[in-house]
Amino acid sequence: MSAVCATFDAVTFADVTASAVIAAVAEFKRLGREKFLESAGFGPATAYYLELDGELYDSKAIFGYAHGVSGDRVWRSDDFSGGDQTVARHLRELGFTVRYLRNPNWTRDEIVLACAAAEANKWKTLAQESRRAIKLSQLLQSPAIHPLEGRRADFRNPAGIERKVSDIITCHPDYKGKRTNGNRLDGEVLADFLERPAEMRALAETIKTTLLLWDESGAALPDPDLSDDMGIEEGGVLLKMHLRRERDPKLKRKKIAEAKRDGVAIACEACGFDFYRTYGARGLDYIECHHRTPLSVTGKTRTRSQDLALICSNCHRMIHRTARWLTVADLRTLVEAQRATER
Numbered sequence: 001m002s003a004v005c006a007t008f009d010a011v012t013f014a015d016v017t018a019s020a021v022i023a024a025v026a027e028f029k030r031l032g033r034e035k036f037l038e039s040a041g042f043g044p045a046t047a048y049y050l051e052l053d054g055e056l057y058d059s060k061a062i063f064g065y066a067h068g069v070s071g072d073r074v075w076r077s078d079d080f081s082g083g084d085q086t087v088a089r090h091l092r093e094l095g096f097t098v099r100y101l102r103n104p105n106w107t108r109d110e111i112v113l114a115c116a117a118a119e120a121n122k123w124k125t126l127a128q129e130s131r132r133a134i135k136l137s138q139l140l141q142s143p144a145i146h147p148l149e150g151r152r153a154d155f156r157n158p159a160g161i162e163r164k165v166s167d168i169i170t171c172h173p174d175y176k177g178k179r180t181n182g183n184r185l186d187g188e189v190l191a192d193f194l195e196r197p198a199e200m201r202a203l204a205e206t207i208k209t210t211l212l213l214w215d216e217s218g219a220a221l222p223d224p225d226l227s228d229d230m231g232i233e234e235g236g237v238l239l240k241m242h243l244r245r246e247r248d249p250k251l252k253r254k255k256i257a258e259a260k261r262d263g264v265a266i267a268c269e270a271c272g273f274d275f276y277r278t279y280g281a282r283g284l285d286y287i288e289c290h291h292r293t294p295l296s297v298t299g300k301t302r303t304r305s306q307d308l309a310l311i312c313s314n315c316h317r318m319i320h321r322t323a324r325w326l327t328v329a330d331l332r333t334l335v336e337a338q339r340a341t342e343r
């Protein structure tokens, strides 16, 4: 029985010809995307797109319509399944290009911003036409969070912002209706907001400032290894910007030269570790620099060498290990207290 079905399915899929697909694309262009999807009875594609002459088309809707052009009736969304092994495979067999495009999941930084917008809107839905939704959409398009490659045209558009804010609101304890399927982080970030609103608002402001100051010319992360190891804030915008600022090689050389001129040891300000003493010539003048003042406080000013602390690699990681960074003085106190317990 199943063999019969499989044959039947295969035959009907194979009925769709390349020219029928071209005709469906023409109809899509004639009506415009929204009307085409609506009249054909399809939702927007979630992952697979037909690419033709540099334009993207929702593959399942195109295929369903093409099925009708090929002589049989038009297939509706429920009549067949889209995806890699069905629609995408058949379109590829016909010689078309099919692209898999999925918008990346929302990061914690993004959810913090959406949550701040929801709070500012008194935990009410944020209409996609509203200024707040449009502003947030523009902010989240920043390449500081997600790279430009691989995004879909609807990446973090105002409608997506409206959906995300609605997801967050349904996690609110005062919300009476049913919860939507948001991401687990929605509820977590919301709980943080309800527990410590001032702190979360300040965090949202800092993320916003960082995104506004982001400058793509700085290119990739200077130390992917360091950012990989940061647990909760992994990929966090604040950490990315921070590392980028303090890893400026010219500034670091200047800082080290000044320290030597002033007779300051090239050693960690928190724990005293001296790379030269441990590693000999190989460790000569080796040290990391940590920026003492958060970007949200300084704004986009040039980093001066007195803003940088000399810090060993271990201490630097400990400072940034959790979302709330330690100051160099805090870490020194911690190291000293720990050493005291060992004596």
Ligand SMILES: [Zn+2]
Pocket (backbone or CB within 6 Å): 268, 269, 270, 271, 272, 273, 311, 312, 313, 314, 315, 316
């Ligand atoms: Zn150290």
Ligand SMILES: [Zn+2]
Pocket (backbone or CB within 6 Å): 242, 243, 246, 289, 290, 291, 316, 319, 320
């Ligand atoms: Zn640092």
